[in-house]
Amino acid sequence: MLELSALIDTVQKNCTIADARHARDMTMCTFLLEMREYYRWEMEIPYGARLPKDELGDWLNTRESLWNAVEEEDFAPLPLSAAGIDPFEADDINRALIPQGLVYSSGLGHFRKPHFVLAELKRAEVRDGVQVLVAGCEYARDLIAPPAAMRDGTIFLRMDAVRRLLWNKYEEWQWxxxxxxxxxxxxxxxxxxxxxxxxxxxxxxxxxxxxxxxxxxxxxxxxxxxxxxxxxxxxxxxxxxxxxxxxxxxxxxxxxxxxxxxxxxxxxxxxxxxxxxxxxxxxxxxxxxxxxxxxxxxxxxxxxxxxxxxxxxxxxxxxxxxxxxxxxxxxxxxxxxxxxxxxxxxxxxx
Structure with missing residues (x-):
């Protein structure tokens, strides 16, 4: 059986390494907005709830220190075999995870920033000859959460990210x-x-x-x-x-x-x-x-x-x-x- 906690920890560590190398490339305004929403996800704070200012500030400082500590580390293989699986080999990883109701995605996004996510698999389907994997609850993710992406011929859709995007658009529109x-x-x-x-x-x-x-x-x-x-x-x-x-x-x-x-x-x-x-x-x-x-x-x-x-x-x-x-x-x-x-x-x- 899959050791889920070890898998989540490994994927999250790779996410942290990716953020350490690339998150600070954003403009300050974008960086702070993304960090606020990342904090909301990590702390499981409901949409629309006010974020605690002092706790958020402490979390930002702690995250910066963590990034400094891991920035030079290599991405870790995922513990799904004796030797581990390269975190960019998403097809091999999903062959092990999908039968257990999980789904994984990895790849390079804008400006070659690595993205990793481990989530609940809501459904898998084929559309126009293209496989579509729909993710639900996310167990590990990096700072930026693209709602949808094509990875090695497979469409990966993140429903949690879709809902967060729409909610943020709604809050912004209110002003x-x-x-x-x-x-x-x-x-x-x-x-x-x-x-x-x-x-x-x-x-x-x-x-x-x-x-x-x-x-x-x-x-x-x-x-x-x-x-x-x-x-x-x-x-x-x-x-x-x-x-x-x-x-x-x-x-x-x-x-x-x-x-x-x-x-x-x-x-x-x-x-x-x-x-x-x-x-x-x-x-x-x-x-x-x-x-x-x-x-x-x-x-x-x-x-x-x-x-x-x-x-x-x-x-x-x-x-x-x-x-x-x-x-x-x-x-x-x-x-x-x-x-x-x-x-x-x-x-x-x-």
Whole structure:
């Protein structure tokens, strides 16, 4: 039988090592916000409950000291065999864990930060030929909790992270203008009259939208080939990587996410999608914003659907252009993509 406590301790230690090496790369504002939510998870404090200021401050100081102590340590093998299993061999690990109702994920996220999570397995399914593993209660995790990710051809969805993301969006929205795409999403799920039920409904709907996005990522990866992954793995500039990911996100969403949401008339998810269109993704796709405004005025999704259909070819061409630019001269490709991200986006914008 699995020694669950030893497994949790090992995964959590690897999470701590990853945080020690990368957490302080964030801006101070983002770092403090993420640490507050990590403390809430670790201490099992309910959503919306006020965090104890003094205890949080002590915990932050203790965590910094722990990071300093483990930063140079190697990631530990997971105690699932006599020799242990490399923590990045998620397929081998899951072969041992899934029959016991557990699921594990590991991999490199944005800017090559390692992520590890061990959780309860809620369900496993296959969508469009892609395995989907849905995690529930999380027993070990690192500071950043991506709600969904594609790892080695498998979609890993974290329901706890989805709910935390939605709750944080709701709390943030309380202090902002109400008549926005985000406000329309919360209104659709009737947060005003029953927050808990609204959160349940929204988490279910938005987790489905996240799965659709990851299926879109799988299709985009097939279209773009190994050159794209090779480029993404070697980019050193944060701005270059953000640009590449933004273009691929748009391609994935125009291939799968948005056409499916429009076909299903998933109104709440469409509002939430536009509410989260920010940064480079927003700057690159003003046509989608204009089509969204037209939909609000007319109630007819035809313009929105037309823009999304036309955008599919545009983002595929844009992604191939970025890849070709990089591979023509890999020594200078990073700088060239970085200059594109920080300069004139007219050649990429739709």
């Amino acid at each position: 902002k203008e109400k008549d926005t795409a985000l406000g329309r999403a919360f209104a659709y799920y009737d947060f005003e009259h029953d927050i808990e039920r609204g959160l349940d409904r929204m988490a279910e709907a938005e987790s489905e939208a996240m799965i659709l996005h990851e299926i879109g990522e799988a299709r985009a990866e097939t279209l773009l080939g190994e050159d794209w992954n090779a480029m993404l793995g070697h980019l050193k500039s944060r701005h270059a990587e953000l640009l590449a990911r933004a273009v691929r996100d748009h391609l994935a969403d125009c291939l799968v996410t948005l056409p499916t949401l429009l076909e299903r008339e998933a109104i709440g998810s469409l509002h939430f999608y536009l509410a989260n269109l920010s940064g480079l993704r927003r700057a690159l796709f003003p046509a989608l914003l204009q089509a969204y405004e037209a939909w609000l005025g007319s109630g007819d999704t035809a313009t929105l659907a037309s823009v999304v259909k036309a955008a599919e070819a545009h983002w595929l061409d844009a992604a191939r252009h970025l890849s070709a630019t990089y591979h023509r001269d890999p020594a200078q490709g990073d700088a060239q993509l970085n200059a594109l991200a920080g300069g004139d986006l007219a050649g990429l914008r739709l």
